[in-house]
Amino acid sequence: MKSGALRASVQLSRSTFTLDVDIAVAAGETVAVVGPNGAGKSTLLSIVAGLLVPEAGRIEIAGVAVDDVAAGIHVPPERRAVGLVFQDHLLFPHLSALENVAFGLRSRGVPKPEARQRAAVWLERLGVAHRAGARPRSLSGGEAQRVALARSLAIEPDVLLLDEPLSALDVETRDRVRSELRTHLAGFAGPRVVVTHDPVEAMVLADRMVVLEGGRVSHDGTPAELTRHPRTHYVARFVGLNLYCGQASGSTLDVDGGGRIVAAPDEPVEGQAAATVRPQAVSLHLQRPEGTPRNVWPGRVVGVDATGERVRVEVESEPPVIAEITPAALADLRLASGDEVWVSIKATDVHLEPA
Amino acid sequence: MTTPLPVRVLAAVGFAFVLLPFLGLLQRTPWSQLPSLVTRPDVRQALRLSILTSLAAMFLAIVLGVPLAWVLARTHIPGRSVARAIVTLPMVLPPVVGGAALLFALGRNGLVGQYLDDWFDIRLPFTTVAVVLAQTFVSMPFLVVTVEAALRSTDVRYEQAAATLGAGRWTTFRRVTLPSVAPSVLAGAVLCWARALGEFGATISFAGNLEGRTETVPLAIYIELQRDRDAAIAMSLVLVVISLVVLVALRDRWYRVQG
Numbered sequence: 001m002k003s004g005a006l007r008a009s010v011q012l013s014r015s016t017f018t019l020d021v022d023i024a025v026a027a028g029e030t031v032a033v034v035g036p037n038g039a040g041k042s043t044l045l046s047i048v049a050g051l052l053v054p055e056a057g058r059i060e061i062a063g064v065a066v067d068d069v070a071a072g073i074h075v076p077p078e079r080r081a082v083g084l085v086f087q088d089h090l091l092f093p094h095l096s097a098l099e100n101v102a103f104g105l106r107s108r109g110v111p112k113p114e115a116r117q118r119a120a121v122w123l124e125r126l127g128v129a130h131r132a133g134a135r136p137r138s139l140s141g142g143e144a145q146r147v148a149l150a151r152s153l154a155i156e157p158d159v160l161l162l163d164e165p166l167s168a169l170d171v172e173t174r175d176r177v178r179s180e181l182r183t184h185l186a187g188f189a190g191p192r193v194v195v196t197h198d199p200v201e202a203m204v205l206a207d208r209m210v211v212l213e214g215g216r217v218s219h220d221g222t223p224a225e226l227t228r229h230p231r232t233h234y235v236a237r238f239v240g241l242n243l244y245c246g247q248a249s250g251s252t253l254d255v256d257g258g259g260r261i262v263a264a265p266d267e268p269v270e271g272q273a274a275a276t277v278r279p280q281a282v283s284l285h286l287q288r289p290e291g292t293p294r295n296v297w298p299g300r301v302v303g304v305d306a307t308g309e310r311v312r313v314e315v316e317s318e319p320p321v322i323a324e325i326t327p328a329a330l331a332d333l334r335l336a337s338g339d340e341v342w343v344s345i346k347a348t349d350v351h352l353e354p355a
Numbered sequence: 356m357t358t359p360l361p362v363r364v365l366a367a368v369g370f371a372f373v374l375l376p377f378l379g380l381l382q383r384t385p386w387s388q389l390p391s392l393v394t395r396p397d398v399r400q401a402l403r404l405s406i407l408t409s410l411a412a413m414f415l416a417i418v419l420g421v422p423l424a425w426v427l428a429r430t431h432i433p434g435r436s437v438a439r440a441i442v443t444l445p446m447v448l449p450p451v452v453g454g455a456a457l458l459f460a461l462g463r464n465g466l467v468g469q470y471l472d473d474w475f476d477i478r479l480p481f482t483t484v485a486v487v488l489a490q491t492f493v494s495m496p497f498l499v500v501t502v503e504a505a506l507r508s509t510d511v512r513y514e515q516a517a518a519t520l521g522a523g524r525w526t527t528f529r530r531v532t533l534p535s536v537a538p539s540v541l542a543g544a545v546l547c548w549a550r551a552l553g554e555f556g557a558t559i560s561f562a563g564n565l566e567g568r569t570e571t572v573p574l575a576i577y578i579e580l581q582r583d584r585d586a587a588i589a590m591s592l593v594l595v596v597i598s599l600v601v602l603v604a605l606r607d608r609w610y611r612v613q614g
Contacts, residue, residue: 076518077519083519090516092531093535107523152519
């Protein structure tokens with residue numbers, strides 16, 4: 001297997017956005033491409049796979065140009081070694097799992113017995129050898145995902161792309177398959193790109209995260225960097241933080257769009273600045289709280305999300321805030337959408353820094 | 356929900372309307388002479404010719420019709436909607452007009468026919484080949500319409516998946532697209548074959564009525580109705596039975612695939 005970096009610097013206009021992206025992924029590196037719906041994540045994968053032709057730019061895989069608009073180069077998808085695992089797997093319904101995996105090898109001229117033999121090895125490697133004869137319709141979500149991965153890996157691609165690899169799975173299997181997927185990705189030597197909208201998936205799978213917003217890269221860094229310094233609202237929400245941008249003066253931030261937050265910085269901050277607040281640091285009250293918190297303001301509950309062990313409460317106020325409280329606290333407060341609440345945050349829980 | 360009374364009554368009338376002519380046919384069938392009638396040389400010849408030509412027409416319609424359906428469904432050539440209307444025209448045209456048109460195109464003095472005659476010494480009218488061409492002309496639209504609808508509703512992303520796995524266009528068409536529309540090709544082929552088997556108007560005007568060469572069962576039935584009614588009824592019965600058997604066997608199959 002060849003191994004070499006993927007470099008893509010491409011532009012393409014779509015109806016709702018213009019993709020203008022410059023990314024590089026090293027061999028053996030997993031990059032998660034995250035971003036809101038319609039940000040161009042899947043479009044980017046399609047371009048790298050050769051299914052869409054960029055209007056401008058260049059894509060290089062292991063030093064060889066597969067797209068170069070200026071030079072008139074466009075290698076069609078069937079002649080570039082890019083493995084693409086689709087969101088809903090797209091296993092061919094009329095072929096067995098084994099035949100699906102053998103499809104790429106057969107298409108590349110490998111004789112049938114050898115192709116089937118090599119396909120069987122891939123199914124074995126991914127732990128689905130016992131399902132070799134099954135039609136895709138009868139596979140479980142996790143099995144289908146592994147067969148789809150085996151099918152893409154069987155052609156021994158130079159680059160592996162995965163589009164929302166876990167989104168077709170139910171919540172219980174997702175956790176298990178996610179850690180499996182991490183192992184399988186580690187076994188692939190080339191650059192790997194995973195498109196996802198799931199923060200956990202991105203954090204677990206990726207060495208580096210590229211955030212696409214409105215067709216452009218708004219962030220490029222390790223998951224830890226992203227969590228520490230979210231630069232946009234999307235990223236802050238993605239990593240689960242409240243982010244406020246505005247004008248700072250000393251320890252006070254006048255938030256763009258209304259409201260004021262007081263922090264306790266070591267040194268005064270002046271001018272353009274951003275404050276982040278962890279949702280766990282936000283307290284909610286039914287009456288105006290007495291006491292020491294420096295940040296107290298009224299608001300209205302617009303959403304209560306109790307999926308995990310913690311409850312996320314979205315409050316519309318100036319500035320808006322997301323609070324994370326325990327189910328017990330929710331039971332005490334009996335909060336529901338539309339309720340009036342008071343928000344309080346201690347100044348020491350506000351992290352203020354120049355933008 | 357129970358079926359409302361008016362719906363039940365009208366459905367019963369509709370069913371009776373379709374069934375009644377067959378009962379009439381059965382009632383007039385000379386059962387005792389049936390074996391000797393069906394095995395009569397001229398009847399056997401017409402039956403054999405009908406089955407061979409209708410199968411040939413179906414085959415030709417598949418070979419030409421599936422690619423035609425693909426082009427109509429998938430490409431964006433200018434004038435595509437006009438092309439689609441032209442392709443389906445034989446479905447609504449009186450078959451006799453179609454046969455006459457074939458004669459003007461492929462006849463000895465026809466648009467193309469004169470060159471076939473001059474250059475290759477090929478004369479199509481009043482041959483068995485003409486029967487097949489007439490049947491294909493009127494029946495191919497059934498296949499094209501069915502397959503085109505299926506191609507439109509298939510998910511092109513399967514073809515994209517095939518491309519990323521290294522399959523060229525032809526491999527993708529053969530191994531992904533075609534299997535995904537196979538039930539519709541089968542359904543369209545059955546409709547097409549049934550239409551070809553019953554073809555009368557285009558055949559008689561383009562191929563004439565030559566016993567053993569162009570006299571298919573429908574033509575023979577028409578002639579025999581005036582000469583030997585019992586032979587006409589026997590042949591009609593054979594057509595009804597063949598059609599019924601094929602429809603029952605294959606319709607079940609294609610409903611199962613689609614539903």
